[in-house]
Amino acid sequence: MTIEIGVILPTSTPDPTQPILGDVRESARFAEQAGLDSVWSTDHLVASAPIFDGTVVLAAAAGATERITLGFGVMLLALRPVAWAAKQISSLQHVSGHRLVLGVGTGNPVHGDIGWRAAGVPYQDRGLRTDEALRVLPGLVTGQPTVLSDGVQVTLAPGSAMPPILIAGNGTKALRRAAAHGDGWAAIGISPAEVAGHLATLEHLAEQHGRP
Numbered sequence: 001m002t003i004e005i006g007v008i009l010p011t012s013t014p015d016p017t018q019p020i021l022g023d024v025r026e027s028a029r030f031a032e033q034a035g036l037d038s039v040w041s042t043d044h045l046v047a048s049a050p051i052f053d054g055t056v057v058l059a060a061a062a063g064a065t066e067r068i069t070l071g072f073g074v075m076l077l078a079l080r081p082v083a084w085a086a087k088q089i090s091s092l093q094h095v096s097g098h099r100l101v102l103g104v105g106t107g108n109p110v111h112g113d114i115g116w117r118a119a120g121v122p123y124q125d126r127g128l129r130t131d132e133a134l135r136v137l138p139g140l141v142t143g144q145p146t147v148l149s150d151g152v153q154v155t156l157a158p159g160s161a162m163p164p165i166l167i168a169g170n171g172t173k174a175l176r177r178a179a180a181h182g183d184g185w186a187a188i189g190i191s192p193a194e195v196a197g198h199l200a201t202l203e204h205l206a207e208q209h210g211r212p
Contacts, residue, residue, distance in 0.1 A: 006038030007031055008073060009061060012051035019050040028061035032068040039065075040073035044107065046115035055088045062096035070096055074103035074168045074186065077137070078129035079119050082148065085133065086140030086156055093141075093160035103186055105168035106130050127173055134181040138162045170198065179205035 010022030031039050039061055043054035058070045070092070077085050093100050106126045107116075113123035121129065132149050139146035143159020167178035168186040178185040179202055187195060206212065 004037035006036060006040055006069070006071065008040045008042065009057055011054070011057050012042050012044075012047060013049050016049035021050055021052065024052070024057050024060045025064035028064045028068065032065045036068065038069035038071050038101070040071040040103070043072055043075045044111060044115050045076075045079055045119055047111045055092060058092055058100070059095060062092065062099065066097075068099070069101055070099050071101040071166075072103045074105035074166070076107050076126075077104055077133040078106060078126040079116065079121060082133040082136055083140060083154055083156065086137055089137075089163065090141045090143075090156060090158070090160040093163060094158070098161050098163075100163040101166060102163045103166045103168055104130065104134065104182075105186075106174075131177060131181075134165070134177065137165075170194070175201055176205055178202060179211065180209055 007027075009024050009027050010020045011024065013020040028039050041054040041057040041061075042051060044051050054072055054075060058072070061068075061070055075085070075089075080088075089100065089102060116123040116126065136146050136148060138144075140154070140156050141160060141162050143155060143157055145153055145155045147153045164183040165181060166184040166186040167174060167182035168188075169175070169177070170187055170190055175185070175198060185198070185202055187198065190198075
């Protein structure tokens with residue numbers, strides 16, 4: 001079994017009393033020089049502590065490195081119009097040399113709903129918006145004609161290779177989303193036994209979609 005090791009860049013912190021906002025470029029360079037496999041950025045508009053924009057963070061990390069994988073851990077697709085999110089993802093793929101991994105989640109409830117209200121997005125609809133975004137995202141990112149939920153057809157250019165999608169979350173809805181749309185699943189703060197149990201559930205759900 002191969003284990004890859006990555007780190008979260010200094011873009012925020014779970015502890016609002018000690019916000020960690022460091023030198024993203026230097027941190028990414030150090031991680032690459034140390035032989036690590038990936039660097040990751042958090043994402044939110046208004047979190048429980050100061051936080052940078054994830055797309056800007058990963059663009060800066062891309063410019064400071066050559067090899068290391070760059071990951072959203074995780075991007076909140078539902079906070080953005082999906083076409084804008086797709087443009088950001090596609091552009092990051094190009095400027096990074098196709099090193100992006102797209103983690104997707106619906107947001108940690110600990111941050112509350114202020115960021116969603118500030119973006120003009122109903123907090124209670126974030127799951128549905130995420131599912132709809134995941135449905136059309138591959139076509140948008142790869143530059144294919146894509147019909148959005150409101151009937152508008154759009155083609156984004158230039159397209160890029162679609163990055164791997166990791167669906168984050170420990171709940172049933174997240175596991176169903178991972179089985180339907182993900183290339184992998186991301187979890188945090190759970191035991192090995194819980195991981196094993198969720199993997200068994202994922203295998204069963206993926207079979208229902210005819211997916212490995």
